[in-house]
Amino acid sequence: MVSDNIKIKRTESLDSVMSRLQRVVMAKRLKTSKQREYVLSLIYNSKIHLSPEEIALKLKNDNKDSSLSSVYRILQFLETYGFVTSIEADKSGKRYEIAAKEHHYHIICLDCGNIMEFIDDDIRNKQVEIAKSLQCELVSDNLRIFVLCDKCLNKKNKKDIIY
Ligand SMILES: [Zn+2]
Ligand SMILES: [Zn+2]
The missing domain is CATH 3.30.1490.190 (Ferric-uptake regulator, C-terminal dimerisarion domain)
Structure with a gap:
């Protein structure tokens, strides 16, 4: 059965995803970053597959100090550790979604x-x-x-x- 236009369910709660992020950050001895957490929760809650540009714009609109290059760095980190996945949609480049999805x-x-x-x-x-x-x-x-x-x-x- 094909079921389209449905909201694909998340397979993990946002809290659980966030605490996993904290564990990775601690294990890697990195500084916690509000921006990293913000980007991850943004992708978790998004109904669409977000481009780095859209994420950067969101950050800007929410008065978070950020640049496109730092968004790229955060996305690379989140993808490397399996929090998000990317999809090559068209010439405009990659779009991101949460990995904890049906x-x-x-x-x-x-x-x-x-x-x-x-x-x-x-x-x-x-x-x-x-x-x-x-x-x-x-x-x-x-x-x-x-x-x-x-x-x-x-x-x-x-x-x-x-x-
Ligand atoms: Zn179309
Ligand atoms: Zn998807």
Whole structure:
């Protein structure tokens, strides 16, 4: 069953994610950083896949002193330690989401870059089956489907009528 346009569930509470961050920061003997915590909770609570630029803008709007380069550094750290994952959506670059999320797949519009999410057990099962048929065990999967979304198709159709 494909279920789209649903809010993919978080598999861990924000508190638990934050205390994991604290443990990594302590283990690495780093200074705690309010900005790092802020970026992580921002990504956790976001319904969309955020670009570094959008995160930097959010920080600025919330009167947090920050630069795009420090956002890049924070994102790299968070991705290295498995707190966030990135997805290459279009030419504009990477977008980020929280790693503690139900397993899901992405549909990306090639025109506007909109990213949609869906869960499909049939696709998952098929992959397990394919791996098994090759005497392998499925470890992970990553599916991106590229489309023209309904909004972009509508725009196109309207243009076709005008010209
Ligand atoms: Zn689109
Ligand atoms: Zn996603």
